[in-house]
Amino acid sequence: MAIARPVRVLGLAAIFMWCFFIWQIFSPSVPYSRSDSTVYERDPNLDPTGEPEGMLMRASDEYAPGVKNSARINATLLALVRNEELKGMLSAMEDLERTWNHKFNYPWTFFNDVPFTEEFKQKTQAVTKAECRYELIPKEHWETPLWINKDLYEESVKFLAEQDVQYADKISYHQMCRWNSGMFYKHPALADMTYYWRVEPNVHFFCDVDYDVFRYMQDNNKTYGFTINLYDSPASIPSLWPETLKFIAEHPEYVHENNAMDWLTDKVRRPKHNKKANGYSTCHFWSNFEIADMRFWRSKAYEEYFDHLDRAGGFFYERWGDAPVHSVALGLFEDASRIHWFRDIGYQHIPFFNCPNSRKCKGCVTGRLTDGEAFLHKEDCRPNWFKYVGMG
Ligand SMILES: Nc1nc2c(ncn2[C@@H]2O[C@H](COP(=O)(O)OP(=O)(O)O)[C@@H](O)[C@H]2O)c(=O)[nH]1
Numbered sequence: 001m002a003i004a005r006p007v008r009v010l011g012l013a014a015i016f017m018w019c020f021f022i023w024q025i026f027s028p029s030v031p032y033s034r035s036d037s038t039v040y041e042r043d044p045n046l047d048p049t050g051e052p053e054g055m056l057m058r059a060s061d062e063y064a065p066g067v068k069n070s071a072r073i074n075a076t077l078l079a080l081v082r083n084e085e086l087k088g089m090l091s092a093m094e095d096l097e098r099t100w101n102h103k104f105n106y107p108w109t110f111f112n113d114v115p116f117t118e119e120f121k122q123k124t125q126a127v128t129k130a131e132c133r134y135e136l137i138p139k140e141h142w143e144t145p146l147w148i149n150k151d152l153y154e155e156s157v158k159f160l161a162e163q164d165v166q167y168a169d170k171i172s173y174h175q176m177c178r179w180n181s182g183m184f185y186k187h188p189a190l191a192d193m194t195y196y197w198r199v200e201p202n203v204h205f206f207c208d209v210d211y212d213v214f215r216y217m218q219d220n221n222k223t224y225g226f227t228i229n230l231y232d233s234p235a236s237i238p239s240l241w242p243e244t245l246k247f248i249a250e251h252p253e254y255v256h257e258n259n260a261m262d263w264l265t266d267k268v269r270r271p272k273h274n275k276k277a278n279g280y281s282t283c284h285f286w287s288n289f290e291i292a293d294m295r296f297w298r299s300k301a302y303e304e305y306f307d308h309l310d311r312a313g314g315f316f317y318e319r320w321g322d323a324p325v326h327s328v329a330l331g332l333f334e335d336a337s338r339i340h341w342f343r344d345i346g347y348q349h350i351p352f353f354n355c356p357n358s359r360k361c362k363g364c365v366t367g368r369l370t371d372g373e374a375f376l377h378k379e380d381c382r383p384n385w386f387k388y389v390g391m392g
């Protein structure tokens with residue numbers, strides 16, 4: 001039976017619309033092009049990604065939960081979280097347990113500025129075979145230090161809010177950034193721990209990881225691992241770089257000869273950011289994901305640097321984040337070859353992704369940096385890291 005022409009046309013149009021719809025959802029992101037017609041580099045996550053080079057420790061009976069003389073090293077999954085974020089925490093845990101930790105059973109350590117509820121403890125322990133520890137942050141690690149002037153803080157907050165600095169008026173956010181910058185690794189519960197993997201509620205993990213990442217850090221002499229590398233809001237850190245320059249003028253001996261200064265001071269890519277941040281590119285490792293060696297934070301160089309920053313007051317009078325503080329310290333005081341891009345760990349914290357091209361990954365779009373607005377592509381600072389340091 002012949003189909004009437006209008007019906008055929010309608011049918012074809014419907015098929016076309018359907019294909020377009022599918023393409024919109026599943027297509028890899030197109031390089032974002034700025035108004036000055038700079039097209040961003042091809043995302044290296046589009047290239048096939050395997051495991052990192054070197055000897056990797058695989059799962060075995062020696063990683064069973066509670067086993068004596070286990071193959072685990074002194075390391076923990078670590079989360080600062082509120083009781084109210086239980087649901088988001090469970091979701092992040094389920095992802096990380098499914099893709100990695102059910103094979104290695106590293107303990108989870110949860111931190112909070114108020115005691116965890118029984119419900120929080122029971123429900124988090126129920127999604128892992130590994131040990132869970134619940135720790136209260138001592139007041140002296142969390143509270144605003146005495147040298148912060150309340151009136152000056154209030155005035156500063158108004159000024160920051162006028163410049164649209166996010167969370168500027170939330171004192172707990174300032175406290176959280178300070179704790180993540182210079183306090184967490186001093187908690188007595190971490191005294192025997194060397195490595196940690198920081199996890200936030202509501203993040204996602206997409207790829208099966210089949211080796212012990214903490215052993216990878218140890219065996220390959222890595223200090224810090226990241227997935228995403230971004231620009232920061234210059235208005236939140238105007239005096240961070242000037243304070244840093246003061247510190248390194250007093251302590252030139254702490255600056256490593258193989259540092260990442262060029263990445264920290266680049267002004268080619270986003271000159272306005274560099275200018276507003278008084279010489280700092282604002283490039284930083286996005287610290288909601290961190291796999292790192294606490295011996296770096298416990299070193300004399302970092303301790304003195306943190307104390308210098310803490311006394312300068314920018315955690316409160318500005319809104320210094322732990323991400324730029326950690327990143328500036330790593331970029332200056334650490335050998336850049338000891339900083340590792342975990343390109344094989346598929347990760348999301350809204351609104352950014354690290355999504356590699358690998359059959360081990362499910363649930364994210366290969367090479368897509370963001371599912372938010374196109375302008376967010378300009379926040380990507382990975383090209384600078386690759387340019388000045390490399391992909392190691
Ligand atoms: N216990 C506790 N955790 C906090 C507090 N503020 C932030 N956090 C945690 O710190 C991390 C970062 O906070 P988040 O709100 O995600 O900040 P964002 O990622 O910068 O938007 C998350 O793991 C939060 O659960 C707080 O006042 N108390």
Ligand SMILES: [Mg+2]
Pocket residue numbers: 200288349
């Ligand atoms: Mg967060």
